[in-house]
Amino acid sequence: MVKAEVITIGDEILFGQITDTNTQWISTELTNIGIRTIRKSSVGDDEKAILEILAEAESRADVILITGGLGPTKDDITKKTLCTYFDTELSINEEALAFITAFFEKRGRPMTELNRLQAAVPNNCTYIANRWGTAPGMWFERNGKVFISMPGVPFEMKNLMTHTLLPKLQAFFETPIIYHKMLRTIGIGESFLAERIADWEDNLPPHIKLAYLPNFGQVRLRLTATGTDLEQLKKETQAEVEKVLPLIDVNVFGYDNDEIETVVGRILKERGQTLSTAESCTGGYTSHLITKVSGSSAYFVGGIISYSNEIKIAELGVKPSTLAEFGAVSEQTVVEMAEGVRQRLNSTYGIAASGIAGPDGGTDEKPVGTIWIASAGPDGTVTQKLQLGKFREQNIQYTSVYLLNLLRKQLLGL
Amino acid sequence: MVKAEVITIGDEILFGQITDTNTQWISTELTNIGIRTIRKSSVGDDEKAILEILAEAESRADVILITGGLGPTKDDITKKTLCTYFDTELSINEEALAFITAFFEKRGRPMTELNRLQAAVPNNCTYIANRWGTAPGMWFERNGKVFISMPGVPFEMKNLMTHTLLPKLQAFFETPIIYHKMLRTIGIGESFLAERIADWEDNLPPHIKLAYLPNFGQVRLRLTATGTDLEQLKKETQAEVEKVLPLIDVNVFGYDNDEIETVVGRILKERGQTLSTAESCTGGYTSHLITKVSGSSAYFVGGIISYSNEIKIAELGVKPSTLAEFGAVSEQTVVEMAEGVRQRLNSTYGIAASGIAGPDGGTDEKPVGTIWIASAGPDGTVTQKLQLGKFREQNIQYTSVYLLNLLRKQLLGL
Numbered sequence: 001m002v003k004a005e006v007i008t009i010g011d012e013i014l015f016g017q018i019t020d021t022n023t024q025w026i027s028t029e030l031t032n033i034g035i036r037t038i039r040k041s042s043v044g045d046d047e048k049a050i051l052e053i054l055a056e057a058e059s060r061a062d063v064i065l066i067t068g069g070l071g072p073t074k075d076d077i078t079k080k081t082l083c084t085y086f087d088t089e090l091s092i093n094e095e096a097l098a099f100i101t102a103f104f105e106k107r108g109r110p111m112t113e114l115n116r117l118q119a120a121v122p123n124n125c126t127y128i129a130n131r132w133g134t135a136p137g138m139w140f141e142r143n144g145k146v147f148i149s150m151p152g153v154p155f156e157m158k159n160l161m162t163h164t165l166l167p168k169l170q171a172f173f174e175t176p177i178i179y180h181k182m183l184r185t186i187g188i189g190e191s192f193l194a195e196r197i198a199d200w201e202d203n204l205p206p207h208i209k210l211a212y213l214p215n216f217g218q219v220r221l222r223l224t225a226t227g228t229d230l231e232q233l234k235k236e237t238q239a240e241v242e243k244v245l246p247l248i249d250v251n252v253f254g255y256d257n258d259e260i261e262t263v264v265g266r267i268l269k270e271r272g273q274t275l276s277t278a279e280s281c282t283g284g285y286t287s288h289l290i291t292k293v294s295g296s297s298a299y300f301v302g303g304i305i306s307y308s309n310e311i312k313i314a315e316l317g318v319k320p321s322t323l324a325e326f327g328a329v330s331e332q333t334v335v336e337m338a339e340g341v342r343q344r345l346n347s348t349y350g351i352a353a354s355g356i357a358g359p360d361g362g363t364d365e366k367p368v369g370t371i372w373i374a375s376a377g378p379d380g381t382v383t384q385k386l387q388l389g390k391f392r393e394q395n396i397q398y399t400s401v402y403l404l405n406l407l408r409k410q411l412l413g414l
Numbered sequence: 415m416v417k418a419e420v421i422t423i424g425d426e427i428l429f430g431q432i433t434d435t436n437t438q439w440i441s442t443e444l445t446n447i448g449i450r451t452i453r454k455s456s457v458g459d460d461e462k463a464i465l466e467i468l469a470e471a472e473s474r475a476d477v478i479l480i481t482g483g484l485g486p487t488k489d490d491i492t493k494k495t496l497c498t499y500f501d502t503e504l505s506i507n508e509e510a511l512a513f514i515t516a517f518f519e520k521r522g523r524p525m526t527e528l529n530r531l532q533a534a535v536p537n538n539c540t541y542i543a544n545r546w547g548t549a550p551g552m553w554f555e556r557n558g559k560v561f562i563s564m565p566g567v568p569f570e571m572k573n574l575m576t577h578t579l580l581p582k583l584q585a586f587f588e589t590p591i592i593y594h595k596m597l598r599t600i601g602i603g604e605s606f607l608a609e610r611i612a613d614w615e616d617n618l619p620p621h622i623k624l625a626y627l628p629n630f631g632q633v634r635l636r637l638t639a640t641g642t643d644l645e646q647l648k649k650e651t652q653a654e655v656e657k658v659l660p661l662i663d664v665n666v667f668g669y670d671n672d673e674i675e676t677v678v679g680r681i682l683k684e685r686g687q688t689l690s691t692a693e694s695c696t697g698g699y700t701s702h703l704i705t706k707v708s709g710s711s712a713y714f715v716g717g718i719i720s721y722s723n724e725i726k727i728a729e730l731g732v733k734p735s736t737l738a739e740f741g742a743v744s745e746q747t748v749v750e751m752a753e754g755v756r757q758r759l760n761s762t763y764g765i766a767a768s769g770i771a772g773p774d775g776g777t778d779e780k781p782v783g784t785i786w787i788a789s790a791g792p793d794g795t796v797t798q799k800l801q802l803g804k805f806r807e808q809n810i811q812y813t814s815v816y817l818l819n820l821l822r823k824q825l826l827g828l
Contacts, residue, residue, distance in 0.1 A: 010626055012625060012627045012636075013438075013454070014441055014451045014452070014453075014454065015441060015442065015445050015451070015625075015636075015638075016437075016438045016439065016440070016441035016442030016443075016444075016445060016451070017442070017596075017625075017627045017634065017636060018438070018627055018629060019433070019435060019438050020434070020437075020438070021433060023430075023434075024427075024430045024432070024433050024434070024455075025430065026430070027429060027430035028429065028431070029430075029803060031429050031430065035565065037429070037430075038428070038457070038463065039428075039453065039456065039457055039463070039467070040427070040428065040453060040456040041453060041455045041456075042437075042453065042454040042455075043452070044452070049452065049453070053453070058468075071604060071626065072604065072605040072608065073604060073605070073608045075624070075625055075626065075627050082611070108745075112605050112606075112609050114605050114608060114609070115605055116815050143433055143535075145564030153628075155803070155805055157809060168700055182431075189487065190485060190487060190530050191487070191526050191529055192485040192526075194486065194487045194528060195528070203510070210489070211425055211426060211431075211489055212485065212489065213426045213428075213431045213432055213488050214485075214567075217433060220431065222426075222429075222431060224429075249516075269591075277698075277719070279698075282705075283701055283702055283704070283705025283706065283710075283714075284691075284693070284698030284699065284701030284702040284704075284705060284717065284719070285698065285702040285705075286698070287693075287697055287698030287704075287719050288697055288698040288699045288702050288810075289702075290697070290698075291696075291697025291698060291699075291719075291721065292697070292699075292806065292807055292810060294772075294773055294774065294806055296697075296721075297721055297722070297775070300697075300721050301721055301722045301724070301725060302718070302719045302720050302721040302722055302725040302729070303698065303718075303719040304716070304717075304718055304719070304729075305691070305698070305701050305705075305716045305717040305718070305719070307710075307711055307714050307715055307716040307718050308711070308715045310715070310760075311715060311716040311759060315716070315718075315729075315759075333525065344713075345725060345729075346724075358708075359708055360708065360709070389569070391569055392706065392708055393706055394569060396702075396705075396706060400563045
C-alpha cells in the first residue's frame with residue numbers, strides 16, 4: 001500500500017498560533033484514493049529541522065506532502081530549503097510570473113518585489129499552477145518517490161489537490177482499493193455503544209476494521225474495508241451495516257459525511273416544509289449550522305435571537321407571567337419560544353433553546369449547563385432538558401446539535 | 415531551552431476523521447512557560463509506529479507529550495504500548511478506580527468492565543488524576559526526560575494540563591523567559607503589511623523575532639522576545655510596538671488574544687451601549703461570534719435572521735419597494751435592515767449583512783461573493799461592499815469579521 005507522510009511547516013503551527021486544518025483534509029482525500037497516511041509532522045521555519053524531517057519521511061513513505069512556508073515574507077524558507085535538499089537552485093518560472101502579474105492586475109493592486117519572487121521555483125521540480133493565489137505548487141520525483149510542496153492557505157491547497165495533485169497521484173501510483181462506510185450516531189456514549197455492538201464487532205471479517213470516533217454527543221462508527229474489488233467491498237460492508245443497524249437504529253442519524261443539519265434539511269426539503277429558530281443561549285449557532293448548508297434557503301426562513309427577556313416577549317410572544325413564574329430557562333418558556341417563532345415567522349417547524357451556557361450565571365437550582373430545548377410542529381411540541389458541563393462554547397455546540405436531533409426525531413416520529 | 419515534542423495517537427487523526435485542536439492548545443501553553451515545541455507528530459493506533467515515534471522523540475526532546483488512544487474501546491492501545499516501551503506492566507490504580515466508580519454513580523449510569531479497565535496504569539508511572547473523565551493521566555520520567563500521556567478529549571486534556579501538568583513541568587525544568595506580544599491587524603494583506611513595516615522589521619534587535627500569521631482577512635504580527643528578565647523583555651517589546659503602531663494604526667484592532675468580537679464588546683460594555691444584528695447571508699454566524707463571548711448579554715440584546723424577503727419586510731421593516739427596485743443584495747436593503755433592527759430591538763447600534771454567500775445564486779451583475787454590510791448608530795449609518803470569493807463558509811466568516819470591524823470603526827470614529 002502506498003504510504004504518505006504529511007508535513008506542515010511554520011512556527012505559527014508549532015507555537016500554536018493557528019489551527020492546522022490542512023492535514024486533516026489532505027489525509028482524508030489520500031485515504032479516498034487508497035493512499036495511507038502513516039504519519040503527520042509539523043516543524044518550524046527552521047532549515048535544519050525541515051531537512052531532517054524530509055530525510056526521515058523519504059525513508060518511510062512513498063509520497064511526502066508539504067504545506068506552508070511559501071509566503072512572500074522573510075520568515076518563509078521552504079523553497080530555499082527544498083533547493084538545498086534536492087541540491088538545486090531557484091529560478092523564476094515564466095508561467096508563474098505571468099499568472100501572478102495578471103492576478104494583481106485583475107485586482108487592481110500593485111505588485112511588490114516580494115510577490116514577483118513568489119514566481120521562483122527549484123529547477124528540478126514540476127511547477128504546479130496555483131490559480132487561487134500567488135504561491136506556486138511544486139512536484140518533485142526522486143527514486144520513485146514523490147514530494148509535493150503546497151501553500152498553507154487552505155483554499156489554495158485544496159484547489160491544487162483537487163484539480164491537479166490528487167489525479168496526478170492516482171496516475172503515478174498503483175493503489176489497492178479502500179472503502180470507508182461511516183455510521184453517524186447521536187445520543188449514546190462510546191462505551192455503551194461498544195458494549196451494545198461487541199458481538200457484532202468481534203465477528204467482523206478480518207479485512208473490515210471498525211473505529212469509534214466520538215465528537216460532541218456524537219459517535220461515528222467507521223468501517224474500513226480493504227481489497228481489490230470495490231463493488232465486492234461495498235456489498236460486504238453494506239451487509240455488516242445491515243447486521244448492526246437493528247442494534248442501534250434510533251441512534252443512527254446518517255451516514256458518511258451526513259451532518260445532523262444536512263439530514264434535517266434533506267427531510268424538510270423533500271417534504272416542502274420550512275423551519276425557523278428561536279435562540280437564546282445558543283446565540284445564533286443553531287441557525288449558523290443550518291445556513292452553512294448550501295441551499296438551506298429552500299427550507300430555512302429565518303430566526304429570532306432573543307438574548308433579552310424583552311425580545312422573548314416582544315418578538316416571540318413569550319408571556320411575561322411565564323418568565324416571572326418559571327424563569328427564562330424553563331420548559332414553559334422554551335415551548336412558548338418555539339411555538340412563538342413558528343407562528344411569527346410562519347414556518348412548518350420552529351425550534352428553540354434557552355439555557356445557561358456559562359461559565360457564569362448558574363444557581364443551585366439551575367446550575368451552569370442547564371438547558372431546555374423544544375421543537376414545535378403541526379402535530380405539537382416536544383421538549384428535552386439537557387444537563388451539560390461548564391464550558392460555554394462546548395455547551396453552545398452540544399445544544400445546537402441536540403436541538404437539531406430533537407427536530408429530526410419529531411420529523412421522523414421517533 | 416527545554417524542547418518538547420507533542421504526539422497525537424489515533425487512526426481517526428491520521429485518516430482525517432477528526433480535527434486535532436489539542437496540539438495547538440498544548441504548544442501555546444508550553445510556549446507560555448518557556449518550553450519550545452520543536453515537532454508535532456501524529457501516528458495511528460499501531461504499536462510499531464508508536465514505539466518508533468516515542469524513541470525518536472526521546473532522542474530529540476526533553477519532554478514528550480502524548481494525547482489519545484486511551485479510550486475504553488478495543489482500538490485504543492496507547493497504555494499497552496507505553497508498558498512495552500518502558501518494559502513494565504499495567505495494574506489497577508485504586509485512586510483511579512475509586513474516582514471512576516464515583517463518576518458513574520454520580521451520573522446514575524452503570525459502569526462497564528471496559529470502564530473499570532480504564533483505571534489500570536503502567537507500574538512505573540505517576541498517576542495523574544483526571545477529574546473530568548474516565549481516562550487517567552500518566553507521568554513518566556527516564557534519564558531526566560519526561561513523558562506525559564493524556565486523554566484525547568480536549569476538555570479533559572486541557573484541565574489535566576492547566577491544573578496539574580503545566581505547574582509540574584514548570585517545577586521540573588529550569589526554563590528561560592519567553593515573552594510574546596501580538597498585534598492583531600485587519601483589512602490589509604500580508605505582503606502590503608510587510609512592505610509597510612520592512613524598515614522597522616529590519617531594525618528589530620536580534621532577541622526579538624517577528625512572525626506574520628494571516629487568517630480570514632486578518633494578519634497577526636507576533637513579536638517573540640527571549641531573555642532572562644520578563645519586565646525588561648516587556649519594556650523592550652512595548653518600545654518596538656510603539657515604533658510600528660504609527661505605520662499601521664487604523665489596521666490594528668487589538669492585541670494578544672483580542673478578537674474583533676471581544677474588542678467591540680469591550681467598547682460597548684464600557685459605554686453602556688447595546689447591539690443588535692440583522693443577518694441574511696451570514697445566517698447567525700455574526701451573532702454567534704458575539705455571543706460566544708462570556709458576558710455578551712451585557713450589551714447584545716438579540717438579532718433577527720432574515721433569510722426570506724418576507725421576514726426582511728415583516729420583522730425588519732425593509733420596504734417592499736426597496737427590495738423590488740434594488741434587490742435583497744444592495745446598499746439600500748442592508749441600510750434598512752441595520753436601521754430596522756436597531757429600531758425594532760431598541761439597541762444603540764444595529765449591524766446587518768446581505769449578500770450571495772454561494773456557491774450558487776450569483777448573477778453577472780452580482781456574482782457569488784457580492785456582499786453588502788451596514789452599521790447603524792446614533793450618528794448615522796455606514797456601509798461597505800465586499801467582493802469575496804466562491805467559498806460559502808469562508809464568505810460567511812469573512813463577512814462576519816468585516817461587519818464587526820465596520821462597527822468597530824464606527825464606534826471609534828475611524
